[in-house]
Amino acid sequence: MEIKSTIKKPRIMLWLIVVIICIIAIGPKINPEGVLVEYLQKNISSGLENLKPGDIIYKIEGEKATPELIKKPYYGLIKLETSRGTLTARANGTLGIIGKNVPLTNLKFGLDIEGGVRAVIQPVNDSTNATIDDIISTLTTRINVYGLREASFRPMFYEKKGFVEISMAGGNIEELKDLLERQGRFEARVPIVVKLTNGSGSIIIDKKHDISLIDNKIKIDSLEIEDDKNIVLDNISLHVKIYGNIINFSALAFSGDDVKVVYFDPQRSRVTAVTGGYEWMFQIQLSQEGANRFYRVVKNIPVYTDISGKRYLESKIEFYLDNNFISSLNIAADFKEKPITDPSIQGYASTINEAKNEKLKLQSILKSGSLPTKIEIVQLETISPNLGFGFLKNAVVAAFAAMLAVSALIFARYRRLKIVLSVIVISFSEVIIILGVASIIGWTIDLAAIAAIIIVIGTGVDAQIIITDEALAKGYDEQLTLTEKIKRAFFIIFGSAGTTGVAMLALMFLGFGTLRGFAITTLLGILIAVLITRPAFGEIVKKILE
Known part of the structure; x- marks a missing residue:
């Protein structure tokens, strides 16, 4: 009954619920099988194009998949069982996939733990702030579009020269070069929607073209076109999609070849504050041929007026x-x-950062993902994961050893096993909650974060000792009730947390790199402790001493 009544306390319930949610977020796996796809090479085998980083390969030709098995040479038709179903690859020497064993948790580890590659690149001709931001935006776009391995970018300036540090956890030099060299084909398309009546209709570009639908094929003038195929009408390229009696013609308005200039100067590229958010804009220079094609594509599309009175095309x-x-x-x-x-x-965005990022992303895409200037790699290093995982293992062993030593001291002082167990459970739950929140928000666990977690555990034990000492205090303090004693302990704890939090906020905004990560993790631990674990420990101590 005592346990049930304790669990029903709101602070205990909140603590337990948060711990359970964080355990689910961490996603511990027992003997996970398969290989997690990390990177798709340019020479990926035909038939595997739909695979994306994050997919899992379970078997290759009936054999359990391992990173070593994926690297083997393959020829001919190869059967793979994946999280996207069974795929058949046509291999010619390699599958073109780089992967690793499915991790035991959902946690993301940094370069200093997982290993990988780090490089510093420098623009050859122009290293202004705008150019550095443009380079980072372009590289980020390449990662998102091509499914490359995630990387982090940090702008640096030295002696009036700009640099970009690229860190790719788990990556290799080949992937880094792919990131720096990858470019694509940009297309701007406008959908022209035709609704058929009794199986017939028409599309108008330069002239009218009659359409009829027969057996999931459309007939335009004298041409028969199947679903998901391309056709050229009036020298305009159209991609055809059939949705019952609705035909969607995706018309090529202009391509990357038509984009002559993408402007970045403040006069023709800016973000402006408006009511409720921010508007962004930039100008481009189209070739006359591209401008004419765009006009011909849209000239017959109907117009509508929105609630603000602005007139737009329906497509x-x-x-x-x-x-x-x-x-x-x-x-x-x-x-x-x-x-x-x-x-x-x-375009429009609710925050200034979203507006800037969307503008830079589209500016990069309109240049077909090309960098604004030539770059050179001034520093390149490959980092082995052995050192990082060795440190992680030693940190875990040291933490357990320290917790045992602290538990022995607490037992020697209070002679109450329940208090010792409570300190251990609360401290362990703080680690789980911090890791769970990190998993939910996608925060990377690196050496700085581990150092911050160790500090949070240490300050947490201090706070729990303060609560216990105040609750057990005798003499003048005996005039106070147990609840009043714990409230006084929390006044001390909140004051200490406040001063530490202010220091971490300053470090978070003024610091960079590992210092900023250390500050954010410490601040996160302080908030978790003050709002969740300390109140829960206070309730547990009250129950033990009542």
């Missing part, structure tokens, strides 16, 4: 990089009046 412009959909935007009605060679690309 949006859609941006693709290597056939991967990136984004879509409204098209102003002006574009159907005449060809425009210097259009403005505009």
Whole structure:
């Protein structure tokens, strides 16, 4: 009954619920099978194009998949059992996949623990802040579009020269070079939607073309087109998708070859505060041929007026990089009046950072993912994971040894096993909650984060000793109730947490790199302790001493 009544306490219930959620978020796995796809090489085998980083390969030709098995040479048709179902690859020497054993948890580890590659690159001609931001945006876009391994980027400046540090946890030099060299084909497409009536309709570009639907094929004039195929009408490339009696013609308005200039100067590229958020815009320079094609594609699309009175076409412009959909935007009605060679690309975001990032992303895509200037690698190093995992193992062993030593001291002082067990359980739960939150928000666990977790455990034990000492205090303090004693202990703890939190906030905003990561993890631990674990420990101590 005592345990049930204790669990029903709101602070204990909150603590238990948070711990359970964090355990689920960490996702511990017992004997996980398969290989996690980390990276798809340029020479990936035919038939495996739908695989993405994060997918799992369970078997290759009926044999349990391992990283070593994936690296073996393969020829001919190869059967793979994956998280996307059974796939058949046509291999010619290699599968073109790099993977690792499925991890035991969902936690992400940093370069200093997992190993990988780190490089510092320098723009050859222009190293201004704008150029550095553009380089980082372009490289980030390549990762998102091509499914490359995740990397972190940090701008650096030395002697008025700009650099970018690239860290790729678990990566290798080949992947880094792929990131720096990868470029794609950009296309801007406008959907022209035709609704058929009694199996017939028409599409107008330069002239009218009659359409009829027969057995999931469409007949345009005298041409028969199957679903998901391309056709050229009036010198406009169209991709055909059939949805019952609705035909979607995705018309190529302009491509990367038509984009002559993407402007980045403040006069033609900016973010402006508006009511409720931020508007971003930038201009581009289209070739006359591209402007004419864009006009011909949209000139017959109907116009609508939104609630603010602005006039737009009923179809949006859609941006693709290597056939991967990136984004879509409204098209102003002006574009159907005449060809425009210097259009403005505009959008809206709720925060200034979102607006800047979206603008930079689209600017990068409109250049087909090309970098704004030539770059050179000024430093390159490969980091072995052995040192990091050795440190991690030693840190865990040291933490357990320290906890045993602290538990012995606490038992020697209080002579109460329940208090000792409570300190151990609460301290262990703090680690679980911190790791769980890190897993939920995608925070990377590196050496700085581990150091911060160790500090949080140490300060946590201090706080629990303060609560216990205050609760057991005798003499003048005996005039106070147990609840009042614990409240006084919390006043001390909150004061200590406040001063530490202010120091970490300063370090978080003024620091960089590992210092910032250390500050964020410490601050996160302090908030978890003050809001969740300390109140729970206070309730447990009250129950023990009552």
